[in-house]
Amino acid sequence: MEPKVLTGEHFINGDEACAEGAIAAGCTFFGAYPITPATEVAERMAERLPDQGGTFIQMEDEIAAITSILGAAWTGAKSMTATSGPGFSLMMETVGLAVVTETPCVVVNVQRGGPSTGLPTMGAQGDMMQARWGSHGDYEIIAIAPSSPQEMFDLTIEAFNLSEKYRVPVFIMSDEVVGHMSEKVVIPKASKIKTVSRPRPSGRKDRFKPYQPGPNGVPPMATIGEGYNVHVTGLTHDEQGYPVMSVDTQKEMMTRLIGKIRNNLDDIIRTESYLLDDADIVIVSYGVSARTSYTAVEQLRGMGIRAGLFRLITVWPFPEKQIRELATRVKGFVTVEINMGQICREVERCAGSKVPSYLVGHTGGTVITPDAVIQLIKEVF
């Protein structure tokens, strides 16, 4: 039997690294429906989880898959599902249920070309806004975009930790290239891996209020069946968890659900800067497109153009403060993403009228080349 944490160096693809990250983070339930290019996550989980005392279930579809991980979370498990575009669409209704019931869970989307069945085997980054707004109603979630197999490992652990800490669904917005590309992945010793578990209740079980917030706005989470009073509903509810359809209850609940993310931005948001200190032009990118952008920055620097890279590791909540600050000292922004302008709009919104903002986009099915980025920058700056 293999150990839980496969300490050592591996040459594996992003999907496999994601599965290993999940197991290292303490995931014990994985429910999914196979779909290219996310299938390898499921394959690895099917192979590895049962040996770790965990459960792998191939559900009948993606609606059942995400619903199964919510149920598992309420039994105390750390749970995950993995899918791609069409499956992600099917999951959207239940994302809202996860938000409103404050169910910690991790949803992996290895993005492919869309809309609809689109380009099953070819990459894109067209689901970024869907991750933010795909379910109905108004809410906050967390979404992370790994750029390498190593980050598929590291950030899957991070996703679980954030999900547990804030009791919110966390999306890993990968893409076909990062999911399928293989690279060296270094898995540290189990003792070096930091894992976080959801806040747990204490005190009298019969007086427990399942939605009474703790210090950072997050209520302790009881496990169904251990004796605490628990009521889980998608209806607007009070601290007891009972449905109360009133303006006041809605306001109180929603303010807290949104606040627990918005009031903790510095704790949640992670970004990376490359050669930004003296940069005139800031390339904003994420996922595989950040790799393109990195190479573009190096080549632009070679031509004497002062470009830098601002890489979004956390995409949602969006690092508004950082973009606004950059806008005061640079000549402009260029967003590089495999869609026709999604995160670009966020950058433009934060840059305001201070400096111009451009898009190097693509309709999907391939990566953006460094040449395309360089060409646009030479044209407009």
Place this chain on the structure above:
Amino acid sequence: MTQTKKIMRREIIVTGFGGQGIILAGRILGQAAALGDKKESTLVQSYGPESRGGACAAQVIVSDITIQYPYIKNPDILVCMSQSAYEKYINDLKPGGLLLTDKDLVNPEGNRDYFDIPATRMAEELGRKMMANIIMVGFVTAVSGAISLDAAREAVMDSVPKGTEKMNIAAFTKGYEYGLSKLKGRAHKASETSSHDQAGPDRSGATP
């Protein structure tokens, strides 16, 4: 003046039909470089929605330093296991780049220099046609020098199904030895035509 160390970077495309083990061949090369030779390497793949019969390519970059953009425009080394793959990629090969082919499946045109091996036929003789890719990995290892022998063997052992290691190492060794004998033949030829030239095979590939 400080001497700047030359950074090694090798870009390899392995291509053929789906089902020939093209991706696995690429994976073995990448793994050997990353884990055995302690270099940086990336492997990206392209394939159609069908898993067998369609065009298929593995792109492997091996470098001393971090690789960001993982795609290859002009490979240093092109390995072709089908005629259509050859036709698709041959014009991308860097001038002076190394072309390796399956002798029975690819007919290179013109008078371009290349190394060929009847990998599929050899695999059939070994009793398993599906090991042609492993024979090819052995051949690439010998001819290109992009990965070390030990690293390649280790990666083969680690990548094939349990219980088939011995047979696959035998296949790998066949390809490797075939490659060495090709190189020897060339070195011999070269020494016949030039009295002072002992370089023979270009083991440095086409590194810029």
